[in-house]
Amino acid sequence: MASSFARILSGNRKVGILSLVGAGSLTVGFFLNREQHVSAGSSVRRIYPPSAEYPDLRKHNNCMASHLTPAVYAKLCDKSTPNGYTLDEAIQTGVDNPGHPFIKTVGMVAGDEESYEVFADIFNPVIKERHNGYDPCNMKHPTDLDSSKIRGGMFDEKYVLSSRVRTGRSIRGLSLPPACTRAERREVERVVVDALAGLKGDLTGKYYSLTVMTEQEQQQLIDDHFLFDKPVSPLLTCAGMARDWPDARGIWHNNEKTFLVWINEEDHTRVISMEKGGNMRRVFERFCKGLQEVERLIQEKGWEFMWNERLGYILTCPSNLGTGLRAGVHVNLPRLSKDPRFSKILDNLRLQKRGTGGVDTAAVGSTFDISNLDRLGQSEVQLVQTVIDGVNYLIECERKLEKGQDIKIPAPISQFK
């Protein structure tokens, strides 16, 4: 591969090999020191003192605003990552979007892997708050994609209409969507599409670039509910993730339409395994197999995913760190959903409900999207098991209510196993 990337990132290939050998945090350290750019003041225009630049967060309700004190701002505002990403850029989305009194958004993003290190003084408390107490300073995140450990996972299809698992993956060495250049974004596309082309068997599929999609292809993807469009949420647009749309964006899916990858939307990749019906076990098996295959294929070319033992898989939004995993079902719960104990039951099972349109949508009828609450501090296997056990419990409650029996609020399950 004679592209400029091959020459530039040859350093990264060594990094890739080191990480295979298991030198997790050493790799990150090696990576940080490869450029001597992490210095105070080099890329930030400092005519005014930090106090004159500190954002007005009095009306704000997001995690960033809760933790970005003037002292933390002053400490970090002159720093930049090796690629030149700054604190002001990381927090811009949270400054521009004050938030909602009931829904606390995160309010900041990472522009590259190093952001989480260089701006750790703000990211760490934000991560701790968002992930229900997971402390990046002294805890380790377990990664486990061995689907054979799953118990059960075949739901009663009288209630469960569909099953889905999604996550994201970032390609180490390339900046993330808020900061990536056009060249980097195109390289992400090349690396991932190249790897996906190597998938075989039930994972054989095809890539549809957003820039050259035909009308017919577009309509089919809409009908399949696969197509993603230019982000309209100001949370994303203020973070710069829609720049240069639709350059280097696309959708890949297997012929069976059960494994889907989004390229260069909010993350380098979003990976989705889904099926109609209640076979969550098979959905998760395909998910793990597909992810591991893709990882193997990119490693053959000297690339790897962004990962470390402190934060797990590195993604753009701190809310998706760790597993980045949301495993869920569309489930019909006409009686349980009207029971006043429904929310408490979900809380104790560490599940969350959404409408069937996804985040920030309302339920249609009594069909809900039920998924895991947590992302960081538990492994993929643990979280999917939590969903399986939890949804089974909900179905049991629904059955009991059908028969006129009473239900119980379960004891709260422990968060960090």
Added chain:
Amino acid sequence: MTKNCNNDYKMKFAVDEEFPDLSQHNNHMSKVLTKDIYNKLRSKSTPSGFTLDDCIQTGVDNPGHPFIMTVGCVAGDEESYEAFKELFDPVISDRHGGYKPTDKHLTDLNWENLKGGDDLDPNYVLSSRVRTGRSIKGFTLPPHNSRGERRAVEKLSIEALNSLDGEFKGKYYPLKDMTDKEQEQLIADHFLFDKPVSPLLLAAGMARDWSDGRGIWHNDNKTFLVWVNEEDHLRVISMQKGGNMKEVFKRFCVGLQKIEDVFKKHNHGFMWNEHLGFILTCPSNLGTGLRGGVHVKLPKLSTHAKFEEILTRLRLQKRGTGGVDTASVGGVFDISNADRLGSSEVQQVQLVVDGVKLMVEMEKKLEKGESIDDMIPAQK
């Protein structure tokens, strides 16, 4: 000199990989920006750290419209127009009727040089308005400025505006802490500006940190209004009901002069040079940055076959009464000068005054069922 680490990093990637895909685009920037020009300019940045990619982001993100040519690039500071002249000179030429890099722009804010303009028929001319923009030297522009800079511009502006007296005495309303009551009044007066929603502005980064450092100032008489830190550092507006454009223009010129004097005292005069006139964020507003116009009732003339041609010959443009990109309501049009660069303020307002006077006479003729064929003007 600000080192732009991100741009240095970007220089490691080949020009072929970084050059934007403009194949679907229709704006002035996309018509001008070749890979050669991109290659030549991509390593540069202005002293404040603004780069070519920063200039063109809005044009890359907004491919444009088959019928309406947007500009597709902005300046981040005064130096942008010089540092990226290989891009801006041809864009300026395309947008401003062939204006050449060697041309000089005439500034004339002597309201006394305006002939007539105090007698437009108020039965037809409902209101008169002149607006322009001003940038404060020494600060970067809305696509690029930091919170500290924006606040400093606001602070200086408040000082300048609060020093005004007589017919100019007024009050500043910061957007950030506005009461509901103040907000309702400003909306009722048609003064309030809101967070931009146009993707043209958003993609250029002009809405960052909203509403920090933004506000509206107006005089007690509600005839002189200044927007602070919207699309430009300052937008200055003089307006009143009726057809006395001369009075509107006089107030405009006098007010601008008073404000400029205060800024100059602080060694932060207005950005201006003899080639481009007043420097503003969007190349379309260079020169005078002036839009002088009226809301005028032309129900018959506007449906006449030659209406568009008459406007073109008079060097005027029409808009709906909601401003740019709106439709006319009830035969009432917003008629204003089409030019900004290459003619002076007095010249542009003169065209409006003379042109509107002629069109009102045409309207009256058409009302009587008479022909206007002998009144069609030559190209100005």
